[in-house]
Structures are given as C-alpha cells and as structure tokens.
Amino acid sequence: MGATSGGKNRYADQAQWSQEKLHEYYWNDASKMMNNAYPSTPEGDHALNYWWKAHAVDALVDGYERTGDKAYTERAEELVRSIIARNDSLYNEFYDDMEWLALAGLRLYDATGSEEMKGYVLELWDDIKTAWWEDELGGMAWKKDQRDNRNACSNGPAAILAARLYERFGDAGDLEWAKKIYDWEKQYLVNPQTGLVADGLVLREDGTLDVNEAWIFTYNQGTFIGAGVELHRITGEKAYLNDAEKTAAGSLKILTDEKTGIFKEDGDGDGALFKGILIRYMVELYETGHNKSLKKAIYRNADALLKGSRDTGLFGQAWGKPAQNPLDLTAQLSGVFLLEGAAKLEAGKVDKPDKPDKSGKPVKK
Numbered sequence: 285m286g287a288t289s290g291g292k293n294r295y296a297d298q299a300q301w302s303q304e305k306l307h308e309y310y311w312n313d314a315s316k317m318m319n320n321a322y323p324s325t326p327e328g329d330h331a332l333n334y335w336w337k338a339h340a341v342d343a344l345v346d347g348y349e350r351t352g353d354k355a356y357t358e359r360a361e362e363l364v365r366s367i368i369a370r371n372d373s374l375y376n377e378f379y380d381d382m383e384w385l386a387l388a389g390l391r392l393y394d395a396t397g398s399e400e401m402k403g404y405v406l407e408l409w410d411d412i413k414t415a416w417w418e419d420e421l422g423g424m425a426w427k428k429d430q431r432d433n434r435n436a437c438s439n440g441p442a443a444i445l446a447a448r449l450y451e452r453f454g455d456a457g458d459l460e461w462a463k464k465i466y467d468w469e470k471q472y473l474v475n476p477q478t479g480l481v482a483d484g485l486v487l488r489e490d491g492t493l494d495v496n497e498a499w500i501f502t503y504n505q506g507t508f509i510g511a512g513v514e515l516h517r518i519t520g521e522k523a524y525l526n527d528a529e530k531t532a533a534g535s536l537k538i539l540t541d542e543k544t545g546i547f548k549e550d551g552d553g554d555g556a557l558f559k560g561i562l563i564r565y566m567v568e569l570y571e572t573g574h575n576k577s578l579k580k581a582i583y584r585n586a587d588a589l590l591k592g593s594r595d596t597g598l599f600g601q602a603w604g605k606p607a608q609n610p611l612d613l614t615a616q617l618s619g620v621f622l623l624e625g626a627a628k629l630e631a632g633k634v635d636k637p638d639k640p641d642k643s644g645k646p647v648k649k
Contacts (some may be wrong), residue, residue, distance in 0.1 A: 292630075296350065296584075298590060299627035302620045303347045303356075305597035310613055316362040317370065321610040322542075322598065328610065335381040337367045339557060339617050342564075346624040348395050350631075357396050364389060364401065367585045374407060377428045379415040379416035380637040382408045382620055383441035409449060412442055413461065421487055435484030439469040440507025447514035459518065466511050470527065474508065479530030480538065481508045501555075502547060505535045506562035513568050528569050535562065536581055545581060546588050549602040552612050556601050560618030571632070579629050586626040589619055 307512055309322040312329075321328045341360045348356035366504040367385065367452040368374050376382050386408040393401040415424040423434035424442050446462035449455065473482045474496065483499035512528030515521070539562075540547050562581060570578040588604035599619025600607035607615065 293391055293627075295586060295623060295630040298586070299350060299620075299623040301597065302599070302623045303343070306340075306343060306616055306620055307409050309598065310616060311359070315370075316359075316366040316385060318363065318613055321612050322616070323610055325610075332367070332370050333399040333613070334367060334371055334376050335378070335384045335554075336557065336613050336617070337363060338381065338384040338388050339561075339621075340613065341367075341385070341392060343617050343620045343624070345391045345395055346620070350624065350627055357392060360388075360392050361396070361398065361401065364392065364404065368404075371590060374404060375411050379412055379425060379427065379439040380435070380441060382412055383438065383445055386412065386445050387441060387448075390445070390452070394452075395470035405449075409445065412445070415442070416465075419487075421472075421493070422464075423472065423485075424465060426484065426583050431483060432487040434472070434487070436481050436501075436504035436508065437484070439465050439473070440481070440504060440511055444470065444507060444514055447511065447518060451514075451518060457596070462511070462515060462518075466515060466524075469508060469511075473504075474527075474531070475534075478538065479527070479532075479534040481505050481531065498552065500539070501558050502535065502539055502550060503558040503561035505531050505539070506565040508563035509562075509569050513572050514563065514643075516572065525573055529573055529575060532569055533567060535566075536577065540581070544588070544604070545584050546603050547585060552601055553614065557616035557618055559603070560621035563618075563622050563625045570629060582622070582626055582629060586622050591624055593619065 287611045310318045312319050312324070318337060320336065320639050341363050344356045344360035344363065347353065347358070358481055361421065386405045389401045389405045389408070392398065393405060417423060417425055417431050417434070421434065424436040424438040425431040426433045426438045437576070442463040443462050446458045446465065450458040450462065469481070472485060475482070475497070480500050481504040483501060483504060485493050485495045487493040488494060493503060509528040509531050512524040516528070518523035547562070548558045563585070566578050566582060569575070585603055587601060592606055593599050596607065598607035598609070598611050599616050600611070601615050603622070
C-alpha cells in the first residue's frame with residue numbers, strides 16, 4: 285500500500301500505511317519499545333525520551349480505534365510497561381511528560397478496560413497535581429525543580445486529563461481542577477486578540493512576571509483547544525468552544541505558510557512532535573464544532589505529507605518535503621497523527637451538527 289491509494293477510504297488506507305511504516309521503521313521487538321530514530325543506532329537509543337514514547341502509545345491507540353485490531357492495544361500495553369521499566373519508575377521530573385503518558389494511558393484504558401493502565405493513570409494524576417504552586421500566581425509548574433516556570437505544556441494537557449478523569453470516574457474534584465487550570469492558562473498565557481497561547485512564564489524574584497510571548501508553538505495551541513473542547517462537552521458552556529475556535533483560527537492564520545496553508549516546520553527532536561499534537565485536538569474541535577475550515581486544513585496538510593513521503597513512508601519535519609535521515613521518531617509520529625486524524629474526519633457521518641427540534645434538543649439521525 286502506498287501514498288497514491290484513492291477511493292472513499294483514501295485517508296483510512298493511508299493511515300493504515302502509516303502505521304505499517306511506523307512499525308517497520310521504529311518498533312523494536314526485543315525491547316518492546318519504539319526506537320528514537322530511523323536508522324537506529326545504539327547511541328541514538330541510549331536516551332529513553334519518555335514523552336516521545338508516550339505519544340507512540342497514542343499512535344497505537346489511534347490504530348486500534350480505526351481498526352478494532354487488538355494487536356495495537358497489546359503493543360501499546362507492552363510499550364507502557366517498557367517505558368516504566370526503562371525509566372525505573374512510573375514518575376518523571378517533567379510534569380508534562382507524565383501528563384502525556386497519563387493521557388495516552390487513559391485512552392488505552394478506554395480501549396481495553398485494563399485496570400493496570402487505569403492504576404498507572406491515577407497514580408500519575410496524584411503526582412501531577414503537585415505541580416500546582418499554591419502561591420498568589422498559581423499554575424502548573426513545568427519541572428519539579430523549576431517551579432517558577434509555569435508553562436502551557438504542563439497546564440493544557442493537565443486540564444484535558446482532569447476533565448477526562450471527571451468524565452470517566454465522576455470525581456467532582458477533577459472537574460474543579462480542569463476549570464482551575466484552564467482559567468489560569470487563559471488568564472496568563474492566551475492572547476485575547478489572537479487566541480494564541482504563549483509558551484509560558486517565569487515568576488521573577490522581585491515578583492514580576494516574564495511571559496514568553498515570542499515562543500508560539502503549535503502543540504500549546506492544540507492542548508488549549510483540547511481543554512476547551514473537553515470543558516464544553518462537560519458543561520455545555522459556549523465560551524469554552526468559542527475560545528477553542530479562536531485559538532484554532534489564530535493557528536491557521538499565523539502558524540501556517542501563507543501560500544500553501546501547510547503548518548510550519550517546528551524543527552527536529554521534541555519540536556517535530558508539535559504539529560501532530562495540534563492536529564489531534566483540531567480533529568476533536570471539528571467533531572464538536574464542525575468548522576469546515578479545520579477539515580480542509582487537515583486534508584490539505586495530509587495531502588502535502590503524502591506527496592512528500594510516497595517513496596519511503598518516512599514523514600519529514602516539513603510536511604510536503606522528503607524526510608532527511610536519520611529521522612526522529614517524533615517526526616514520524618506527527619505524520620501518523622495527521623493521517624489518522626484525516627481518516628477520522630473522513631469516516632465522520634455528518635458535516636453539520638444535528639438540527640434541534642422545537643424543544644431545543646438535537647435530533648438524532
């Protein structure tokens with residue numbers, strides 16, 4: 285199967301192809317782990333890269349949700365156990381790293397009902413909550429030994445996680461956490477004009493705040509969008525959806541190439557994951573708000589990715605251009621997220637919300 289398949293299931297075919305290539309190029313059956321790069325070298329795979337591997341779990345769950353093939357969830361569970369074993373602990377010094385694993389683990393629990401995975405998620409959440417700094421500023425710290433840094437990457441995913449835990453298990457305290465974290469991020473890091481999310485802020489010794497508005501990364505937009513979508517679903521409050529739509533519109537306007545509409549390259553290493561995370565939450569926003577501009581943007585980027593990768597199935601940092609080896613796992617995962625997202629949209633049954641009846645309730649078709 286290659287990048288030229290057509291038909292009504294075009295993106296589903298390409299998503300399957302991308303999963304096959306991810307397995308072929310990156311899965312290490314001896315370690316039950318994804319290698320850090322292709323081609324793999326012992327030096328390159330020395331580092332665990334905990335959060336990269338957490339997103340590899342997400343990619344496998346994507347494959348399961350599309351196909352129902354339990355091989356994906358079995359491999360994902362092996363990967364979670366391997367992350368913990370290789371790390372010599374469930375926990376990590378970076379709060380955002382733990383949040384990514386908790387989010388992926390919760391999706392894996394949804395897919396399998398595994399009490400083992402649920403236990404990991406709840407243990408991680410207990411530790412993640414210690415990131416909130418009980419001073420006048422508040423907010424979730426980025427790293428356990430750098431508590432004066434309060435970053436979007438630790439607040440956005442935590443708000444999504446708290447909201448989803450409330451949805452799954454009904455603890456009202458988790459919903460309060462989601463709202464508190466979301467409100468903090470909106471107040472301190474979101475530009476009210478553009479909707480774009482700054483990377484973070486530092487609390488100086490003199491009590492002043494230094495907000496890093498120069499760093500506007502795609503993944504931070506994605507997780508703020510995702511948090512807004514979750515809270516809108518739970519509460520029905522339109523303001524959350526409006527916030528998400530505004531951030532998405534700002535992202536499409538400012539973070540894409542003016543001529544092509546392709547999301548700009550975010551570099552290698554960690555940065556190569558950023559665009560794929562944005563796509564994940566844009567898909568969720570489309571499913572909730574049915575803004576066709578999002579669907580068009582995702583398809584446009586998917587088509588560019590396929591054009592640039594049809595010969596090898598390796599997804600470069602710049603979507604639409606051939607990959608350069610060695611290629612980090614992060615870039616490949618972003619490509620998988622993009623094609624799985626396009627396939628999810630392609631499989632959707634409606635392009636518009638159900639029209640309400642006279643009582644104001646949606647009519648189910």
